[in-house]
Amino acid sequence: MKRKQAKKPSKLQFYWYEVKPIEVKGAAWGQFVGSIHRLLDIDEELTDALRQRDIRKRLRRLTRITESYLYRAYELRERVVNLLAVVSGDVALAKATKNPKKRANALKKIQGSHGAISSGVDLLMGELDDDIFNRNTHTHEQFLNLGLFTCNGPFDPEDVLMELENRPDEYRAMTALLRREARKLADEYRTRIRSVRDAAFALAKIADSIRSPKK
Numbered sequence: 710m711k712r713k714q715a716k717k718p719s720k721l722q723f724y725w726y727e728v729k730p731i732e733v734k735g736a737a738w739g740q741f742v743g744s745i746h747r748l749l750d751i752d753e754e755l756t757d758a759l760r761q762r763d764i765r766k767r768l769r770r771l772t773r774i775t776e777s778y779l780y781r782a783y784e785l786r787e788r789v790v791n792l793l794a795v796v797s798g799d800v801a802l803a804k805a806t807k808n809p810k811k812r813a814n815a816l817k818k819i820q821g822s823h824g825a826i827s828s829g830v831d832l833l834m835g836e837l838d839d840d841i842f843n844r845n846t847h848t849h850e851q852f853l854n855l856g857l858f859t860c861n862g863p864f865d866p867e868d869v870l871m872e873l874e875n876r877p878d879e880y881r882a883m884t885a886l887l888r889r890e891a892r893k894l895a896d897e898y899r900t901r902i903r904s905v906r907d908a909a910f911a912l913a914k915i916a917d918s919i920r921s922p923k924k
Contacts, residue, residue: 737795738916741788745909748781752902755895764884767891768866772855775898779853782840785909792916793830797823806830809838829912836905857890 758770794803805815856863873880
């Protein structure tokens with residue numbers, strides 16, 4: 710008599726999907742589009758952060774969210790490179806597009822047989838270039854901080870608020886200033902994300918026609 714195997718409880722967990730050779734282009738495209746949607750989540754989170762009434766909590770959330778943007782922008786760039794490598798068949802040239810100084814030459818070499826996708830990559834990479842310094846600075850060894858910049862230099866907003874706790878008028882004025890600056894920062898990143906989104910979806914459309922050409 711066979712013993713019944715105990716049922717394993719259902720649960721969500723990560724898994725790896727093994728890509729078959731015939732699926733390589735489709736998988737690269739899917740990963741690229743997935744990274745666009747993950748970046749768009751940051752846009753929604755920025756909007757939610759501004760609803761937080763407590764200024765300290767609002768600034769902490771903004772710090773975490775803008776930091777997440779750097780990771781998502783990096784991921785998107787890597788997905789672009791992978792997509793270009795798969796489509797063009799030249800990994801070295803695809804990787805060279807990450808460097809603004811090498812990009813034009815690399816894309817020129819790819820452009821002959823893949824002109825449309827080369828133009829799309831150029832546009833999207835250009836949108837992502839503004840964050841190169843911050844992405845390279847924010848590493849596992851050193852971390853970026855969100856500070857209030859004045860003529861006297863950058864300050865930690867929480868330190869400033871703590872210092873002003875016993876001076877109500879100055880505290881209120883500083884809180885109002887930080888609320889305005891928080892909104893400006895959120896708007897800046899939302900504008901940036903939407904520009905990247907438009908360029909990314911345009912590239913996805915071009916790449917989709919390449920991975921699955923109409924018969």
